[in-house]
Amino acid sequence: MPHGQACKALVAGTAMAGSLAFLAPGTAPGSSVARTPSGSANTKATKAGGCAPVVLAAMGASAVGAARRQRVKTSKARTTTRAVVDDFEDVCEQTGVTLSRYCIELANRGKIDEDLNSIFNSIREAAKVIAKLVNTAPLQQAELLGLQGEINVQGEDQKKLDVITNDVFKNALRYTGKLGTLASEEEDEPVDGSVGGSEAIPLLSDEFADTGKYICVFDPLDGSSNVDAGIAVGTIFGIFKESEETNAVCNLPANIKDLDGDQVSCLAATLQPGKALVAAGYVLYSCSTELVFTLGRGVVGFTLDSSIGEYVLTRPNIEIPSRGKIYSCNEANIENWDEPFQDYIKDIQTGNCETGDKYSLRYIGSMVGDVHRTLLYGGLFAYPADTKNKDGKLRLLYEAAPMSFLLEQAGGLAITGHSRVMDIPPVSVHQRVPIILGSKEDVEECKKYYEKCDDPKLKERCANRLKGLVTA
Numbered sequence: 001m002p003h004g005q006a007c008k009a010l011v012a013g014t015a016m017a018g019s020l021a022f023l024a025p026g027t028a029p030g031s032s033v034a035r036t037p038s039g040s041a042n043t044k045a046t047k048a049g050g051c052a053p054v055v056l057a058a059m060g061a062s063a064v065g066a067a068r069r070q071r072v073k074t075s076k077a078r079t080t081t082r083a084v085v086d087d088f089e090d091v092c093e094q095t096g097v098t099l100s101r102y103c104i105e106l107a108n109r110g111k112i113d114e115d116l117n118s119i120f121n122s123i124r125e126a127a128k129v130i131a132k133l134v135n136t137a138p139l140q141q142a143e144l145l146g147l148q149g150e151i152n153v154q155g156e157d158q159k160k161l162d163v164i165t166n167d168v169f170k171n172a173l174r175y176t177g178k179l180g181t182l183a184s185e186e187e188d189e190p191v192d193g194s195v196g197g198s199e200a201i202p203l204l205s206d207e208f209a210d211t212g213k214y215i216c217v218f219d220p221l222d223g224s225s226n227v228d229a230g231i232a233v234g235t236i237f238g239i240f241k242e243s244e245e246t247n248a249v250c251n252l253p254a255n256i257k258d259l260d261g262d263q264v265s266c267l268a269a270t271l272q273p274g275k276a277l278v279a280a281g282y283v284l285y286s287c288s289t290e291l292v293f294t295l296g297r298g299v300v301g302f303t304l305d306s307s308i309g310e311y312v313l314t315r316p317n318i319e320i321p322s323r324g325k326i327y328s329c330n331e332a333n334i335e336n337w338d339e340p341f342q343d344y345i346k347d348i349q350t351g352n353c354e355t356g357d358k359y360s361l362r363y364i365g366s367m368v369g370d371v372h373r374t375l376l377y378g379g380l381f382a383y384p385a386d387t388k389n390k391d392g393k394l395r396l397l398y399e400a401a402p403m404s405f406l407l408e409q410a411g412g413l414a415i416t417g418h419s420r421v422m423d424i425p426p427v428s429v430h431q432r433v434p435i436i437l438g439s440k441e442d443v444e445e446c447k448k449y450y451e452k453c454d455d456p457k458l459k460e461r462c463a464n465r466l467k468g469l470v471t472a
Contacts (some may be wrong), residue, residue: 220233223364235285291303299318302314327362
C-alpha cells in the first residue's frame with residue numbers, strides 16, 4: 001500500500017470506534033525511498049536538498065516512535081474497567097482481533113489472571129470441536145443424531161450429541177488444571193476439576209494434576225432437541241471463583257463421584273449466587289458460530305473464522321436496546337402461567353402497554369438462539385413458572401444465572417417475577433427457576449405486573465428462593 005494512503009488508513013482506523021485492524025504503512029519508518037501519491041518510487045533529488053527524503057523519513061520515524069510510546073503510556077494509565085479495542089497495538093489487518101489476542105491483552109492489563117486466560121483457551125477449542133460436530137451431524141446421522149438411550153438427571157432423554165459434547169467440553173476444561181470443580185447439566189453430580197491422566201493421555205507435567213481456584217458450570221448443548229432439524233443450538237457457561245472453605249466445610253472425598261446428597265447440596269452452596277460469577281457466556285451454533293461473553297466489564301462477541309480456525313472480534317461492545325418490540329416464549333402454555341405474566345403478554349400483544357406498540361412473537365425453542373436475538377434486537381425472553389412447573393424449567397446454575405449475568409452486563413435485566421435472578425443462592429446442583437430477561441425497560445414494565453399482583457403464594461415462592469429454601 002502506498003505510504004500516503006496507508007497513513008490515511010491508519011488515521012481513519014484509529015478514529016473509528018470499535019475498529020478491528022490497524023493498517024501498516026507501505027514503507028517502513030526511516031526508509032530513504034519516498035513515495036509519490038501514485039505509489040511509484042521517487043528517486044529524484046534536488047542538488048540543494050538531495051538528502052531531504054532521508055531526513056524527513058528519519059524525522060517521521062522519530063515522531064511516529066514518540067507518538068507510539070505516548071499511546072502505550074496512556075493506555076497503561078487508563079483506569080477504565082472495559083478493554084478498549086482501539087488501544088490494541090499492531091493488530092494484523094488480515095485477521096483483526098482474535099480471541100487469543102484479546103485474552104492476552106486483558107491478562108497484560110491485569111483484567112484477568114493467567115488461570116482464567118487458560119480456561120478461555122479451552123472453551124475456545126472445545127467450542128470449535130462442538131461447532132464441527134453440529135455442522136457435520138446430518139452427514140453422520142448414525143453416530144451423532146438420535147437418542148443415546150439414556151435418561152439424564154433432569155428426566156430428559158439424552159441425545160447422542162448431548163453425551164459427546166459434554167465429554168468434549170468437560171475434558172477440554174479439566175486439562176487446563178485450573179478448575180477445582182465442574183458442574184454440567186448432563187452430569188448427575190459435580191465432577192472433580194482436577195485430572196489424573198491415563199495411559200492414552202498421560203499428564204504432560206505434575207502441574208496438570210493441580211486443582212485450580214475456579215468452578216465452571218455449563219450446559220454443553222442447549223436446545224439439543226433441535227439438532228435433528230438443523231435449528232440453532234448453543235453452549236452456555238459460567239465461571240465462579242472457588243470458595244476457600246469448599247474442602248474445609250464440605251469435607252469433599254477424594255473421589256467426587258462418592259458424594260452423597262448432603263455433600264452435593266453443600267457443594268452447590270459453595271458455588272454462590274449468580275452475582276458472584278466472574279465470567280459467563282454462550283456459543284451460538286447457527287449459520288455462523290458466535291462466542292459471546294462477559295468478564296464483568298461489558299459484553300463482547302467473536303465469530304469463528306473457519307478459514308484461519310480462530311474466533312475474531314466482530315461485536316466489540318454489545319449493548320441491548322432499552323426497549324424492543326419482540327417477545328420470545330412458548331405461548332402455548334399461556335393459560336398455565338402465573339396471572340401477572342399472562343396479563344403482561346396479552347397487553348403487549350394488543351399494544352395496551354407503556355409504548356403503545358404491538359409486540360411480535362419470535363420463538364426458536366433454543367435458549368441461546370432466543371437470547372442472542374433478544375440481546376441484539378431488544379425485547380424480552382421468558383421461560384416463566386406455570387401450574388405444572390412452579391419453579392420453571394431452566395436450571396439456575398447452568399442457564400439462568402450465566403445468561404442473567406451477561407444480559408445485565410449488556411444493560412438489560414433478568415428476574416423471576418418479583419426478584420432478581422442473580423440474587424438467588426443455589427440450594428441444589430440442578431435447581432430450576434423461572435426467568436424473564438431482556439431490555440431494561442421491558443423487564444421493568446413486566447415486573448410492575450407482578451408488583452400489582454396480590455397472590456400470596458406467588459410472592460412466597462419468590463421470597464423462598466432468595467432465602468435458599470427451595471429444594472426443587
